[in-house]
Amino acid sequence: MVFFRFYCILPLGFFVVIWRIPGRAWLSLCIGLAKQVRNMPEGPSIVILKDLVQPFKGEKIVAASGNAKIDMSLLVDQKVTAFRSWGKHFLICLPRTTLRVHFLMFGSYSINEQTKPNPRLRLHLKFSKGDLYFYTCSIKILEGKPDEVYDWSGDVLSDDWDAAAARKKLKAIPETLVADALLDQQIFAGVGNIIKNEVLYRIGVHPESKVGKLPPRKLTQLIKEARNYSFDFLKWKKAFELKKHWLAHTKKTCPRCNIPLIKVAHLGKTQRRAFYCGNCQKLYV
Numbered sequence: 001m002v003f004f005r006f007y008c009i010l011p012l013g014f015f016v017v018i019w020r021i022p023g024r025a026w027l028s029l030c031i032g033l034a035k036q037v038r039n040m041p042e043g044p045s046i047v048i049l050k051d052l053v054q055p056f057k058g059e060k061i062v063a064a065s066g067n068a069k070i071d072m073s074l075l076v077d078q079k080v081t082a083f084r085s086w087g088k089h090f091l092i093c094l095p096r097t098t099l100r101v102h103f104l105m106f107g108s109y110s111i112n113e114q115t116k117p118n119p120r121l122r123l124h125l126k127f128s129k130g131d132l133y134f135y136t137c138s139i140k141i142l143e144g145k146p147d148e149v150y151d152w153s154g155d156v157l158s159d160d161w162d163a164a165a166a167r168k169k170l171k172a173i174p175e176t177l178v179a180d181a182l183l184d185q186q187i188f189a190g191v192g193n194i195i196k197n198e199v200l201y202r203i204g205v206h207p208e209s210k211v212g213k214l215p216p217r218k219l220t221q222l223i224k225e226a227r228n229y230s231f232d233f234l235k236w237k238k239a240f241e242l243k244k245h246w247l248a249h250t251k252k253t254c255p256r257c258n259i260p261l262i263k264v265a266h267l268g269k270t271q272r273r274a275f276y277c278g279n280c281q282k283l284y285v
């Protein structure tokens, strides 16, 4: 497949900006869409990344560099067999090894154009048809095969998601706050702080409720909405309208009660921001 670029000239005041645009439609799309991930991406953002890099599947890595503490020579000449995601982990599967990318709090990526300086560049994978760049993130070689390492039934966006398994795990931690339980990646892989706040608002449960005190019906709703909202997040994020749909996260007023929402800067063991309504989100303790 031939990779080509073209240049367009944009007059900008007295200046002329030469802007290099990749010729292939998907590549220009990638640049537009995938500049970076901000503030600890949640599972749906990793699914979006996985979709964006699909054109590199089956392609050979011609060079690998960056300051990640891995043996870059292991990657060269290997073909990408698959891109996968498990919760907030992004996996680059190669015939002999798998790379795990975790974006932590400030990680980001770009496709085809390097957008951050070299000290922040953890990994650069060069392909004949383009480039992938990962910044300020954790890059590790996975020990073992992904299917041995990961429990896909715990990934809220996976086809293998198992609600009954999640219920069993929750039953084992009755004293845990629901806010902390939702962020537990062994139970709800992919759920982050936005999803947590929105799910608890949707189901009318106070974040400091104890898992073991939730009535069975509420427990069912919690598990169901963790997955439902994650798919809504994915759909809205793809349409660039995620924030528009937030009902509680970063909001000041409860849309149901029209009274101020409560904001807690560090809630529970996970110490993450919580936004909730003291009136319509019931406390079960």
Ligand SMILES: [Zn+2]
Pocket: 254, 255, 256, 257, 258, 277, 278, 279, 280, 281
């Ligand atoms: Zn309310």
